Amino acid sequence: MIISLLTLLFVALVVEGFIRVIRYFWNWLRRGRKxxxxxxxxxxxxxxxxxxxxxxxxxxxxxxxxxxxxxxxxxxxxxxxxxxxxxxxFTWYQGVIIFFLGCIAGLFVEEVWMFITAGLTQCRVGVVWGPFSPLYGFGSLFLTIICYNLRRKHAKAWQIFLISAAIGGGLEQLTGWSMETLFNAQSWTYMYLPDHITQWVAWRFLFFWGVLGLVWTKVIMPPLLYRIGMPTTKRQVLFVTLVALYLTADLLMTLACFDRKTERDAGIAAQNSFEEWIDEHYTDEFIANRFQNLVIGEDL
The missing domain is CATH 1.10.287 (Helix Hairpins)
Structure with a gap:
């Protein structure tokens, strides 16, 4: 009992310290050249x-x-x-930060949800570098762009709900279809659910996306955008630009690794030094360990 309490206290102190570091760094960015x-x-x-x-x-x-x-x-x-x-x-500056935070927060919520509902402690990242899930990043970004404009037009709750559900369902359909078509890969499927619409879209999750859109528009998005604010210093712009470049490189490298995994399964040898480097550092074992919920090739 005492050990558990001490562990919780230690975790709380670590979280508090991390928050303090983030605040200090953010304030430092604001003090740069205007x-x-x-x-x-x-x-x-x-x-x-x-x-x-x-x-x-x-x-x-x-x-x-x-x-x-x-x-x-x-x-x-x-x-x-x-x-x-x-x-x-609203500019690319807020968009990059929203995407970055959405990638991390969505991954955390999904892994907690899987642990609570299915008892799984499964790594569900979507890229080769970092704790990110691009599906939630793009979802957060699209929801923010659409809901930000809906807020300006004083849209009603049912309108926000329906549009958010359409955005979430469309994003799931496009992502799932693209993964299977381009890379012969599957990260999730709803075919086992009685309310599935397609392989990657189900009514219950459309409802979830709609509720998420309402909560995002009314509760989360306003204070989040307020705290992100508008850039006033070159430090802020430089930092967000570097984050954007890193995320772009991460996505491109992930696509390259998936592409090579598909080609390796088909018996296609590397055609250049870059593909040879990918085969050496991002092996089938790495892909399997990194993307634990991903099914590729013959296992589909």
Whole structure:
């Protein structure tokens, strides 16, 4: 019992320390050389709009009762975030960060879900480098782009639900079909479910995507975009550019490894030094250990 409590305490301290490092690094990025005056002005204008709304909501805050203060604080934060988003310009900068976070968060949720529902402790990454699942990254990015515009147009909840379900189902269908068609590979299938629509799409998961879209639009996306904000320094732009280049290289290398795995299964020898290098470092054993839920070739 004592060992378990000490372990939990240690994990909590590690998480807290990691969060502190991330905050320090993010603040360091904000202290770099400023971008051109127009971009900085737009970012500061959005922040000023949020501050103005917050100051308006917080008038007479001290004179209210404790329950009223709690309600006022929550409303102030929500109003400030909405005011910021109304003035924010969504660009590739926020998109890369959303994709990066979505890849990691989606992978974590999926592995926890598989452990809870099926008792599986299975590595379900989607790329050769890093703890990323591109399916969730692209899903987060597309949901953000679409839902950000739906929010601006004051779309109703049922509209957000249906569009999010369509985005999620379309992404699953396209990804599953592409993997099987291009690489003769399969990462998941819903054929065993009674409510499957296609091999890669099922009604229950369309419902899940719809609910996720609602939660994303109403709860997660606004404060997340608010905290990401708009870039004001060259450090921020450089860092996000490097992240984008890394993720792009990761995706391209993954495709190259899958392509060579398919060719090896077909008895096709490497045609150049790059393919020979892939065969040497990303063997069938590596693919099997890395992508534990992936079925390729004859096992389909």
């Amino acid at each position: 971008l051109d005056s127009e971009k900085v002005y737009k970012a500061r204008r959005a922040q000023k709009a949020a501050q103005t709304v917050a100051e308006k909501d917080l008038r007479d805050f001290e004179e209210k009762s404790a329950p009223e203060q709690v309600v006022t604080a929550g409303k102030t934060e929500a109003d400030a975030i909405n005011a910021y988003l109304d003035n924010m310009k």
